[in-house]
Amino acid sequence: MDGYLTRRPHEQLRAQVRSFITEEIRPRLPLKGVDARTDATLIRRMARKGWVGLTIPKAYGGRGQGHVAKLIVTHELARVSPGLAAELQACQLGLAGLLNLGSEQLKQTWLPRIARGEVLPTITVTGRDSGSHIKGITATARKDGDEWIINGGKAWIGASHVADVHCVVLRTSEGTGDNCLTAFLVEAEREGVRLLPHQESVALQGFSFGEVHFDDCRIPDIHRIGEVGEGEAVASSSSILYGRLNLGGVALGILEAILDTVVEHTTQRSLYGKPLIKHPVVNDQVGEIQANVTSARMLAYLAAHLLDRGEEADTELLTAKYKIAEKAVASATLAMEISGAYALFPDESPIAQLLLDAHAMRPPAGTPGIQRLRLGQQAAGLAKGVPWSRRFASPRHSGVLERLTGD
CATH class of the missing domain: 1.10.540.10 (Acyl-CoA dehydrogenase/oxidase, N-terminal domain)
Incomplete structure (x- = not known):
């Protein structure tokens, strides 16, 4: 399916x-x-x-x-x-x-x-000195008449070196209050925007995630996204409503690639006169990976469906990103065990690369610990504010669960 x-x-x-x-x-x-x-x-x-x-x-x-x-x-x-x-x-x-x-x-x-595909956007939030701690952002925007002057650096920015425009979250007031950050749209070619040379990394081949620096970059106030002080809302809603499901989708694809690789290996390689898949221990491990894939599909597609229905889905989005990434890591680890020495050589097997890719899904949009913290808060009724999926509900689609006949 x-x-x-x-x-x-x-x-x-x-x-x-x-x-x-x-x-x-x-x-x-x-x-x-x-x-x-x-x-x-x-x-x-x-x-x-x-x-x-x-x-x-x-x-x-x-x-x-x-x-x-x-x-x-x-x-x-x-x-x-x-x-x-x-x-x-x-x-x-x-x-x-x-x-x-x-x-x-x-x-x-x-x-x-x-x-139309004429412009590629990206979101530019994290910094080397703050990581995913949004209120720890140090890159600044200072108001100067009808313009803002931006200074500071951003690191680990997805699509950093291919984007045409950045949605940048910056500090516009001191402290760590709810109104200390503001978001802006900044063109990649605007004067004062500088890309650092891209560094190679061990995971996610073909993915650019580098550093963007701003040096007295001036932008008009009309490029502000939301009100002054709504930068955290821009970052959080983007991460929760898009980032978590997106990363869950990447992790799901990694999971399926792991399963495909393991099935191919265990059906084509024999040991003691029969294919590996017919050995009970190996069969059990492959079955666990298959269960991980099936449950991950259900988590991801249910969360996406609820968003399209305009339903409250914060908990499902948290769970999907957290559990699918964990299942991908666990499945890649099992695949390493099944593949043995084959997994150590990239020309022999993609499993080691898939293990690295799976691990790369865990930190962004909230580490596993942060996801569990948020889920615990929701379970205890301690979550603050209106759920993002309710605040920015998608226009309702008819949805599969409501359909009785036809497409």
Whole structure:
């Protein structure tokens, strides 16, 4: 089964993605080296197909297909290239704040261009000195008349070296209160924006995640996203409503790639006169990986479906990102055990790379510890504020659960 809670248009989209993978991506694999991480060719081709703007309403030129459609694209890409899937989802994440809190002028200016694939956005939040601690951000924006002057650095930014515009969250007042941060839209080519040379990393081949610096960069006040002091809302809503499901989708694709690799290895390699899969210990381990894949699919697609229905889904989004990433790591570890020495050589097996990719899914959009903390708070009724999925509810789609006949 390919997915859950999908309709005919969703499966048509899945077929389109698989065709693109066959024709455009597989011939270019493996995507290795810094040059592969900074090459925007494939991500721009995907953007021109409308895959970055899947959740942009049709009124702004988007496809308006919702979060299930977005999950399908991310999930399918990650089965063959977790790095490219991470790149695409980072661009999708970059438009979330604009959709949720952007002014009508900003939406009319930028959303149609993003929907057509002319502009690649990304979100620029984390810094070397603060990591995922949002209120620890030190990069600043200072008001100067009708402009803002930006200074400081941002690190580990997804799609950093291919993005055309950044949704940047900056400190606009001292302290750690609820109103100390503000978000802005900043063009990558604007004077005062500087990219540091991209460094190679061990995980997510083909994914650019580098550093962006701002040196007395001036932007007009009309580029502000939301009100002054709403930067945390931009970052948090983007992470919770887009980032967690996106990363869960990447982890799901990694999980399925692990299962495919293990099944191929255990059915083709024999030991003591019979295929590995027929040894009870190995069969048990493969069964555990299959169970992880099945439950991960249900978690991801249910969360996406609830978002498309306009239902409250914060808990499901937290759970999906947390548990799917953990299942991917656990399954890759089992696969290492099953594969033995084969897994130690990249030319023999992709399992070691998939293990690294799975681990890379754990820290962003909240580490496992942070996810458990939030889930515990929700269980005890201690979560603060209105759930993000209720505050920024998606327009309701008819949904599979309501459908009685036809598509």
